[in-house]
Amino acid sequence: MHMHYRTGTETIEIAARRHFFAAAPDGFGCTIIDLPGTSATLLSVLAMPSPTMNRVAGLPGGQPLADETLAQIRQFFRQRGIPRFWLHAWNTPDSAVLHDSLLAHGCTRRGAWGQFELVLAGLLPPAAASSLNIRLATAEEYGLAGQILSDSFGMPLLTPWMAGLAGRPAWQVFFACDENGTPVATGTLLIDGVQAWLGMGGTLTAARGRGAQQALLAARLAAAKSAGCVMASVEAEAAEPGESSTSLNNILRAGFRQVGTRQNYLCDS
Structure with missing residues (x-):
């Protein structure tokens, strides 16, 4: 490296x-x-x-x-x-x-x-099929994104913290919504000049296994590329030897390359 x-x-x-x-x-x-x-x-x-x-x-x-x-x-x-x-x-x-x-x-x-990291100059991998609908959250919904994260990780303070991103143009918050239009997963994108960072991804327990995070990764990468970013970065907890990690698998399928641990x-x- x-x-x-x-x-x-x-x-x-x-x-x-x-x-x-x-x-x-x-x-x-x-x-x-x-x-x-x-x-x-x-x-x-x-x-x-x-x-x-x-x-x-x-x-x-x-x-x-x-x-x-x-x-x-x-x-x-x-x-x-x-x-x-x-x-x-x-x-x-x-x-x-x-x-x-x-x-x-x-x-x-x-x-x-x-x-x-993922260099955004080339073609991005196609988004995996999912029954969920991906859309941008409105600024008024950022607290709802925080609630999804809170429910996913047991960190209630993320609800007011995510609400604080409203009005800050560097941030974009995405939802994955079920067939009723209810947000069941979220992911966040930061655009900092020509660099992009992906984070704050969480999925409600009942919606797991439906490809929400894979679809949210694809949507955020497309948004970063459209905004003129040249590189995207993300971090995730490393899997223990002999174990598999859904988060890591999603990141690699989205086209990212691991550059270090x-x-x-x-x-x-």
């Missing part, structure tokens, strides 16, 4: 988080900090204290994590009352020294996330 891809997809991801954090309700305590002296970015959501929402991405792989940098990170989360957080490290040979230093600091491995390290503050 080339450095270009590692920085490219991660840069899009961080840009998407900046946009998303800007839309959060004031009381959520969303913070993004570029750590001084490093290439890393710290992300934190006080209202959602899980490591998924409190983490550090972009640590340079070719060097150990400095004691003073880790102390700074730990102090930040500790002062916010966040007990544990993630540090990300790319699973590449040139990042071995970073992995070793994180283990030496007492951090533990906790799964991994794959990052994927980031290991999550769980650290105490």
